[in-house]
Every structure is written in C-alpha cells, then in structure tokens.
Amino acid sequence: MIKIKLDDLNITNNAVFYKLKKSLTKKQIKEVFKDLCEAKKGKNKNVIAVRDNTRQKDVYISALVFSVEKNPVFIPEINIKEIKYSYLLLVEMNDTLVVSSLNIPNVFHKFPGKLMGYPYENISNTFAEHNPQFEKLRTQSADIINVGHHKKTIEGYELNTYDVGLNSIALALSVRTENQDLNSITLNTSRIRTNSGRIHIDNFLFWSKKIIIGINSSKKDSFLNVFAKQVEIEQILEGKLKPIGILLNLHVLEHIISESTDDNIGLFIKSADGNFTEMPLSNRKKLFSQFRKSLVIDYDSKSKGYKVHTEDYSILISILIDKLRISIPELKKCYLYSIENGPIRSLESFINKEQNFTVVFDHIEYIYTLKQLFLKQDITQNMDYFYDIMFTEDKLLDCTGEKYIQGSSIQQSDTKFQENTLLNVVENNIWDKNGHLICDDLGDEWADHISFRNSKDKDIAPEINFYISKHGDDTTGASKFHDVIGQALKNIGNIKGSNELFKLKIDGWKKSNYAKTNITKLRSDGNWNIVEKDVKEIIDNVLTVRSIYLVVSFLSKQRFIEEVKQFNSGTKKLKHIPQLIWFMLSFINSAKDNKIQPYIICKP
Structure with missing residues (x-):
C-alpha cells in the first residue's frame, strides 16, 4: 500500500467551520477514522496524521484517506468495480475545527460535547471586513402560514441594495471581496468556499486562518441585518424562551389525502389486534378543523413540559437538543394508509419528520419553523410598518353580521346586502365607487368582492383589488385572522391571473345572482x-396596481396597538399577540414578494 503524506494532498479552499468547546483527543480521532472506514467498507486505509502539530505549534492536523470499491451506478448487475477515494482533514486552530472532506458524512455528531456551530451572525459576516459585494442570494420565507415554502434565488451585481422582503431567511450567499475573490457561504451548515483551484496543505491552513479571523471579526454588514437569523435551540432549553403558541400546517397531509387516486390513501386507525380501519370522514374533518386553528401553549408544572389542549386532542411538545418534537396521545394509532401498500407512516411521525408546524414564543422576535429557531431582530422595532397598512372604518363599529344581520337571513327578494353587514360596508363605505365592483360567490371564491378600475388618466394607475371580509366578536386573537390571511395567501396567484382566467371568472359571474337572491353579482x-x-385592458397594462384588502370587523387598531405595547413592556403578555403579528408578517411579506399592496381595514 502506498503511503500518503500531508504534502501529497491537493485540496480546495472549501470547508465547514465549527467552534471547538474542547480539544479533540487522539483516541477519539482514531475511533472516528475507524468507524468511517468500517461504515463505508473502506480499503487502503491511510491514517496520515493524528493531531500532528509539527507544521505549526498551535495547529493540530488529523487526516485520513481510504478507498471504496463499488459497481458503477449505470452497470449495477455485472461484477465490475470502480474505485473511489475519500478523505477527511481535521484542522484544530484558534478554538475552531476546520473540516475539509470528500465523500464523507457530516462529522459533527461524531464528537459529542466537543463542537458547536458558530452563530449565524458570525458566519454570515465572515467577509464584512473586505468590502463585500453580494452577487447571489438564496432565500426562503419564515412565514408562520406555510402555504408552500417560498424559496428563491436572486443573482446580479451588487445586490446590497436589493429589497429582500420583511421575513426572509438567507440560506446561501455568494460574495465578491475587494481582491475580486468569489466566495460562497452556506449558512445552515457553516460551509465556506473560495474559488481558487486546488492548493497545497500549507495554503489551505493560511486560508483557514483568514476565514477564522473573519468569522470572529466584530464588523457587521448592514445588508445582512434584514434577514431572520438562525439561533440555537439551547435558548429554549435554558428557559430564556417559552413557547406560547403553535400552528400545525397540515395542508400538505390534507392535499395528499384529497388528491389520492380513487381515494386509495387515507387516515386509518390501528387496532389492538393489528388491523387497520379507516377513520370516519366526520372524525377526519374534526381533526383537520381543530388543528387548522392557531393554538395556545401552556406550561404544565407537574410534568415540567409544554402542552396544548383542543376539544378532542392534547399535544405534548418536547424540546430536544436540535429540534422540537410533538406527540399526540390520542393519535398514537393513527396512520397515513395506502389501500394498496398498507401503512405508510404514523400521523405523529409524519408531522415530526416533515416538521409541519410553527411555534411562537414569549419574545415576539423568535419563531420556530422549517426545523429551526429563527430570530427576526427588527420586528418589534418596525411595528409602525404594521400600523401603516392598517386603516380604520367607523362603520365597522355597527356591524352585526357578515352577509346578514344577527337573527335574520338573506331573502330571495333581496336586491342588496342588509345595513350593518360587513359586505354592505365594503360596497358603500370602503370601495371608492370608481370602476366596477363584483361580489364573488362561486365554488372557487377568490375574494368576497373584486373591483377593477380602468384609468385613462396617465397620473392614475389601473387597479385590481381583492376584498376578503371576515366578521366576528371583538378580539385580537389569532385564529380568526389566520382564516382570513389563509384565504388571502391562497388567492395571491389569482389576482395576477391571465386574461383567459378572468374571462372564465366573468362568464361564471354572468350566469347567476348572489346565493339565489336578486342581488346581482355586478354591484x-x-x-x-x-x-x-376594461378587465382585459387592465390586465394587459403593465402599470396596473394590485391590492388585497383584509376587511375585519373583529379587530380594533387601537386595541391591537395597546396590547402590543403591553406585551413588549411585559405588563400584559397575551399569548395570541406574537401569533397575530407573525400572521400579519406572513401576509405582508407574501404580498410584497408578489408586487401586491397589502392593506388591513378594521375598527378604530
């Protein structure tokens, strides 16, 4: 077997950086090297170095190279073997472990108690000292209502002035520094790379030192401050954060069941004898209905854990080292089940594996979503932005119903909505009487009202406006707002629909009045x-402004402002306030991402 030396290695400036809590030991490293080789059935094992510091006194290098023989993926059946080499290079310097590797799994969990990730703020600002110009960004929204996770990649020269949105998480960055080096950072793995070709080990050590200096620099780039930052879940374990609200995003599961061919996938209950019976439709509807709401989390001093209680179910929330986990005792035996193939996985396993839930805390600026804990530092400092999109309407104070007043019903002879109903207020007090107003009442309702304004005046832009209305008793609770925002987010695509789509909609509107009354759809x-x-001209006009108005009679702007102040000052920490703010942020962020103006119209 050929003996490989450190000087034989020709590697790239590409590594993962961990903070060292304690130095590694030779025994640990040898065991890890052995485990890696055995797990991959490696051959020609070369342990090049184990904590070797002969190059530099305070730099300890460990390195392993081995080969693996396997069939080529495109010739799986014939006994032909190809040889692939793997390497692992561990460099301990300046209280940091630098990991460079090829064909090797993540080694973080191989050294329990020794490593921790660098904070997001440190990794993201690695190149802040070198006049960074951002040329590529990969982002994702941190919305509490995850109607599909919105990922996007933006490329361009000097993205530093780009409006990334209110609620974006930076996943990866490409940064050009003043010496014209192109660098990339993958934030959730702390992987940093500089495009420079293959280099000698000594050059790699020099590069690693520069990166560590950058990671520990106090300089911060203002452009990165707008992103939500990933933080350690330890903050919950240490009691610095208390979970106070949860939303289970089970729309993915509902979609799997509703879209299954010939109803061959459903929810089934496993009995004591091992047989499976389908959950009755009424029970399934009740399950999704109860879990569709935003739920309040309580601390149980007896079990020293966090719990949620609905009408029929209880949810237990466990805080693990790297994630949150939920269990639902009443649904332990509930499975996602295929008629053809049997049980797919338990409902509890599905929720935890997919992590289809979001949690808010007693500090508004934190949210757990996408399997990670995030901090949106400026959320409480920018509350004026929320207040600026909220407009008040005095007539909402007199509302006693949405479509008809309490104690009555819509009559076939009606030609308009009754006074003091929400839809009447929209038509007579909120819509500005310009253009066309339509009451949308079809099976695929996009909004309660849709208005079109075709302006010939060069100073006034054409408009398409969706009015989504919701009536209810006075509250700043999150559940009602969740419903109306969910409808808005679901229909964001429709407000940007094509001429063909709106033509189909108009054809449907023409055919009947509202709900079998004499109320015409064209109001x-x-x-x-x-x-x-007019609609065709409005859609064809590139200057058309699109807006979504949430018209809610249950929310008072003044009460909302007061309760936010009380929450932030600690005088009255109503648990639904963080959920309500994150719901609003989801609405604003999704609208802005789609070049739509968001508005909320509520009581004074």
Whole structure:
C-alpha cells in the first residue's frame, strides 16, 4: 500500500467551520477514522496524521484517506468495480475545527460535547471586513402560514441594495471581496468556499486562518441585518424562551389525502389486534378543523413540559437538543394508509419528520419553523410598518353580521346586502365607487368582492383589488385572522391571473345572482360587456396596481396597538399577540414578494 503524506494532498479552499468547546483527543480521532472506514467498507486505509502539530505549534492536523470499491451506478448487475477515494482533514486552530472532506458524512455528531456551530451572525459576516459585494442570494420565507415554502434565488451585481422582503431567511450567499475573490457561504451548515483551484496543505491552513479571523471579526454588514437569523435551540432549553403558541400546517397531509387516486390513501386507525380501519370522514374533518386553528401553549408544572389542549386532542411538545418534537396521545394509532401498500407512516411521525408546524414564543422576535429557531431582530422595532397598512372604518363599529344581520337571513327578494353587514360596508363605505365592483360567490371564491378600475388618466394607475371580509366578536386573537390571511395567501396567484382566467371568472359571474337572491353579482353601474373590455385592458397594462384588502370587523387598531405595547413592556403578555403579528408578517411579506399592496381595514 502506498503511503500518503500531508504534502501529497491537493485540496480546495472549501470547508465547514465549527467552534471547538474542547480539544479533540487522539483516541477519539482514531475511533472516528475507524468507524468511517468500517461504515463505508473502506480499503487502503491511510491514517496520515493524528493531531500532528509539527507544521505549526498551535495547529493540530488529523487526516485520513481510504478507498471504496463499488459497481458503477449505470452497470449495477455485472461484477465490475470502480474505485473511489475519500478523505477527511481535521484542522484544530484558534478554538475552531476546520473540516475539509470528500465523500464523507457530516462529522459533527461524531464528537459529542466537543463542537458547536458558530452563530449565524458570525458566519454570515465572515467577509464584512473586505468590502463585500453580494452577487447571489438564496432565500426562503419564515412565514408562520406555510402555504408552500417560498424559496428563491436572486443573482446580479451588487445586490446590497436589493429589497429582500420583511421575513426572509438567507440560506446561501455568494460574495465578491475587494481582491475580486468569489466566495460562497452556506449558512445552515457553516460551509465556506473560495474559488481558487486546488492548493497545497500549507495554503489551505493560511486560508483557514483568514476565514477564522473573519468569522470572529466584530464588523457587521448592514445588508445582512434584514434577514431572520438562525439561533440555537439551547435558548429554549435554558428557559430564556417559552413557547406560547403553535400552528400545525397540515395542508400538505390534507392535499395528499384529497388528491389520492380513487381515494386509495387515507387516515386509518390501528387496532389492538393489528388491523387497520379507516377513520370516519366526520372524525377526519374534526381533526383537520381543530388543528387548522392557531393554538395556545401552556406550561404544565407537574410534568415540567409544554402542552396544548383542543376539544378532542392534547399535544405534548418536547424540546430536544436540535429540534422540537410533538406527540399526540390520542393519535398514537393513527396512520397515513395506502389501500394498496398498507401503512405508510404514523400521523405523529409524519408531522415530526416533515416538521409541519410553527411555534411562537414569549419574545415576539423568535419563531420556530422549517426545523429551526429563527430570530427576526427588527420586528418589534418596525411595528409602525404594521400600523401603516392598517386603516380604520367607523362603520365597522355597527356591524352585526357578515352577509346578514344577527337573527335574520338573506331573502330571495333581496336586491342588496342588509345595513350593518360587513359586505354592505365594503360596497358603500370602503370601495371608492370608481370602476366596477363584483361580489364573488362561486365554488372557487377568490375574494368576497373584486373591483377593477380602468384609468385613462396617465397620473392614475389601473387597479385590481381583492376584498376578503371576515366578521366576528371583538378580539385580537389569532385564529380568526389566520382564516382570513389563509384565504388571502391562497388567492395571491389569482389576482395576477391571465386574461383567459378572468374571462372564465366573468362568464361564471354572468350566469347567476348572489346565493339565489336578486342581488346581482355586478354591484356597480354598467354591464358585463364593459366589464370584460376594461378587465382585459387592465390586465394587459403593465402599470396596473394590485391590492388585497383584509376587511375585519373583529379587530380594533387601537386595541391591537395597546396590547402590543403591553406585551413588549411585559405588563400584559397575551399569548395570541406574537401569533397575530407573525400572521400579519406572513401576509405582508407574501404580498410584497408578489408586487401586491397589502392593506388591513378594521375598527378604530
């Protein structure tokens, strides 16, 4: 076997950086090297160095190279073997472990108690001292209502001035520094790379030292401050944060069941004898209905854990070292089940594996989502931004119903919505009487009202407005707001629909009045021919402004502002306030991402 030396290694400036809590030991490193070789059935094992510090006194180098023989993926059946080499290089310097590797799994868990990740703020600002110009960003939203996780990649020259949105998480960055080096950072793994080709081990050590200096620099780049930052879950374990609200995003599960061919996938209950019976439809609807709401978390001093109680279910929340986990005792035997293939996985396993839930805390700026804990530092400092999109309407104070007043019902002879109903207030007090107003009441309702304004005035832009209305008793609770925001997010794509899509919608509107009454769908003057002509011109116009109005009679702006102040000052920590703020942030962020103006109209 050929003996390989450190000087034979020709590697790239590409490594993962961990903070060293304690120095590694030779015994540990040898055991890890042995385990890696055995796990991959490695051959030609070369342990090049184990904590070798002959190059530099305070730099300890450990290195392993081995080979693996396996069939080529494109010739699996014939006994032909290809040889692939793997290497692992561990460098301990300046209280940091630098890991360079090829064909080797993550080694973080191989050294329990010895390593910890560098904070997001340190890793993201590695190049802050070198006049960084951001050329590529990969981001994702941290919305509490995850109607599909919104990932996007932005490329360009000098993205430092780009508006990344209110609620974005930076996943990866490409940064050009003043010496024209192109660097990349993958934030959730702390992997840093500089494009420089293959280099000698001594050059790699020099590069690693420069990176560690950058990681520990106190300089911060203002551009990165707008992102939500990943933080350690230890903050919950240490009691610095208390979970106070949870939302289970089970729309993915509902979609799997509803879209399954010939109803061959459903929720089944496993009996004591091992047989499976389908959960009755009424029970399934009740399950999704109860878990669709935002839920308040209570601390149970007896079990020293966090619990949620719904009408029929209890949820236990466990805080592990690297994630949150939930268990639902009443659903231990509930499985996602295929008629053809049997049980797929338990409902509890599905929720925890997919991590389809978000948790908010007694500090508004924190949220657990996408399997990680995030900090949005500026959320409480920018509350004026929330207040600026909230407009008040006095007439909402008199509302006693959404479509009809309490104690009555819509009559077939009605030609308009009753006074003091929410839909009547929209038509007579909120809509500005310009253009066309339509009451949308079809099976695929996009909004309660949709208005179109085709302006010929060069100073006034054409408009498409969606009005989504919700009535209820006075509250700043999050559940009602969750419903109305969920509808808004679901229909963001429709407000940007094509001429063909709106033509189909208009054809449906023409066919009938509202809910078998004499209330016409077209609530403004004019006729459908003019509506069709104007809508086509509005959609074709690149200057058209699109807005979504959430019209809610249950929310008071003044009460909301007061309760936010009380929460932030600690005088009255109502548990639903963080959820409500994150719901609003989801709405604002999704609208802005789609070039739509978001508004909330509520009581004074």
